[in-house]
Amino acid sequence: SQELEQSPQSLIVQEGKNLTINCTSSKTLYGLYWYKQKYGEGLIFLMMLQKGGEEKSHEKITAKLDEKKQQSSLHITASQPSHAGIYLCGADITGANNLFFGTGTRLTVIP
Amino acid sequence: DTGVSQNPRHKITKRGQNVTFRCDPISEHNRLYWYRQTLGQGPEFLTYFQNEAQLEKSRLLSDRFSAERPKGSFSTLEIQRTEQGDSAMYLCAGQGNTGELFFGEGSRLTVL
Numbered sequence: 570s571q572e573l574e575q576s577p578q579s580l581i582v583q584e585g586k587n588l589t590i591n592c593t594s595s596k597t598l599y600g601l602y603w604y605k606q607k608y609g610e611g612l613i614f615l616m617m618l619q620k621g622g623e624e625k626s627h628e629k630i631t632a633k634l635d636e637k638k639q640q641s642s643l644h645i646t647a648s649q650p651s652h653a654g655i656y657l658c659g660a661d662i663t664g665a666n667n668l669f670f671g672t673g674t675r676l677t678v679i680p
Numbered sequence: 681d682t683g684v685s686q687n688p689r690h691k692i693t694k695r696g697q698n699v700t701f702r703c704d705p706i707s708e709h710n711r712l713y714w715y716r717q718t719l720g721q722g723p724e725f726l727t728y729f730q731n732e733a734q735l736e737k738s739r740l741l742s743d744r745f746s747a748e749r750p751k752g753s754f755s756t757l758e759i760q761r762t763e764q765g766d767s768a769m770y771l772c773a774g775q776g777n778t779g780e781l782f783f784g785e786g787s788r789l790t791v792l
Contacts, residue, residue: 604783611783611784617779666781668781669725672721
């Protein structure tokens with residue numbers, strides 16, 4: 570989607586390292602969704618952020634939405650091989666929850 | 681398990697044939713969305729329903745694509761006169777009052 574940029578496109582980290590994935594929108598967001606996808610499978614919901622400055626955590630994954638509601642980051646602490654996959658951010662830019670997605674970040678965690 | 685089931689999981693068809701995919705969300709999902717995903721790309725929004733009403737369909741890829749949700753529960757996505765370019769994963773997502781969007785496992789279409 571041209572409205573949404575996700576970076577990096579791919580990431581290879583050693584197990585135990587921390588990492589951050591970014592998602593930037595050209596428009597103010599009504600909401601920002603993070604998903605994980607394994608090849609050929611559906612999307613696994615991770616987190617939804619709706620308020621400026623909001624931060625949510627689940628296990629070792631933390632997601633933040635900036636105050637202007639145009640940028641989000643996903644941070645993984647002490648990465649594990651189970652974290653490997655494709656991480657996708659989906660942006661609600663209309664208020665109707667029809668999300669526009671970035672192209673994803675492919676994460677590889679080396680044991 | 682997101683509670684959203686899709687079938688068939690895989691469909692191989694010949695060019696020119698019609699195909700139909702079905703999505704069964706959970707009863708709490710008053711909104712239902714269809715997306716298409718091609719290799720190496722993020723999902724692309726196609727259409728969505730609020731209960732049985734189709735509220736957005738301008739992003740359906742062509743007039744060969746149509747979707748229904750007749751009773752506000754399950755939904756179908758039909759592609760008529762399939763083309764090789766229709767080969768993709770077709771994803772369905774349900775949304776309830778919490779706002780979270782849960783996807784099914786998808787239906788992979790291969791057009792020969």
